[in-house]
Amino acid sequence: MVHKTVDCRGLACPQPVINTKKALEEEGITSITTIVDNDVARQNVTLFAKNAGYEVAGETKDGVFYLHINHQSGALPQKEAALQQPKTASPAGLAPVYLITTNSLGQGSPDLGQVLIKSLFTTLAETDPPPAALLFLNTGVFLTCDGSDVMSQLEKMHGAGTAVLSCGTCLDYYNIKDKLKIGSVSNMFEINNRLTGPQKVISIA
């Protein structure tokens, strides 16, 4: 159990939320106390921590708010929920998270890039344990939509417990949200939680 105090007195919004978030993401931190001196910061830090799956207890001393932020008893916060995702994770280590921001691997010929990306997913589908999560951003989202060359590989991994998340903003931007064929629509908050989780993150750009 590692406790940390985050003093946000004198800081304007949104800094208290950012500092609290950073502290919670640090290795090994299990509880923190955020100190704020205004009611907006108190409400915003509380809103953030509760929505991230933490328990918040507050006390006021001389107009200063002390927010005690802890892992919820019973329920696990999102960061740890990610840890439990791959049921097949080997005890030796956790399966990695892949951040995929392109539908064509590497720079150079786009044709070659597509061959390579297919080859990558075929390889990933054969690995044991399978990846904990596949996070698709930017043109990566084309891989989870209708017309993808790697759908069967994705289906195999998804079936084995791999989380398949596609960035909602990206689907909207390319106007293909209705073509999503596998996994779920996600947001930067959830994606960031995966990236800052305990697993190794591998970027495919």
Add this chain to the structure above:
Amino acid sequence: MGPHTLSQVLRHIPILNDPRLLVGLDTSDDAAVYKLSDDQALIQTVDFFTPMVDDPYLYGQIAAANALSDIYAMGGKPLLALNIVCFPDCLPHTVLEEILRGGAEKVKEAGGIIAGGHTVRDAEPKYGLSVTGLAKPGQITANTGARAGDVLVLTKPLGTGIIINGIKAKLVSEAAASEAARSMSALNKPASEAMLRHGAGACTDITGFGLLGHASEMAEASGVTLEIDFSALPLLPETMDMARMGLIPGGAYNNREYLRDRVKLDEKLKPEEQMLLFDPQTSGGLLLSIPAPGAEKVVGELAEQGVRAAIIGRVLPREEKLIRVLADARC
């Protein structure tokens, strides 16, 4: 200034009754309207604020679109605009040039003319416009014209306050930030023209007091209650992600405090969803009260012009509360 403080201060200003003043201080409206003749009314407004984005050109565009919006909300056309500038010595002049260029381009797009202005030396930059517009006295879309049976249309997505906060926290994606910038710098001109074509009874623009703050001004002035369907509200991308993370501007909490006794929120709404309803908007959309057939046409015609408008609720006879918000009217 928050709505509570403002109403306290304005209590002490004497209200002059002149039959030519069609819209004045007493109904918390967007602009003053003065009748010149039976077919012409003058609309006068002023609006300026501190920068909410880093790019000076964009800031100029947004401040001008925001000031011009008050004319559009009354059903008028802008004629003349005067620049209002506060600017520090320590910043390069090129920054001010960019701000003014952004403003001038918006006024030109609106069909108006910048005819002058005034500058003051100040520690923090501020920019805006005083705008004079014209309308037909019979077509003024004041706050007083909402009628039970009308529906409510909102002509821009909500969330600018929360997104600006998220940008400060460096958590908003580039795509979402540029979508918000596009929305804030867009004129309410197409929305205003569409509502005049299809018979809106009342209109206000959504700015610093948030959706519920401005909606409650309309409800109060018209003697009605407005029912808003949360699930129908158009939102800027990533707004709810940022709201869930507690990136709520302080102004939203002020607005909620002021409106506490006047609004009834569905218990099913999550805390961050409630706060969105009070989120202060920069250069927000128009809120229209309009009969349903006209509303469908307004939304359809605006969609063709790339404007994201939506029917977000309806007007009811006056109940105890000015506003009632449902989590999802379809349930």
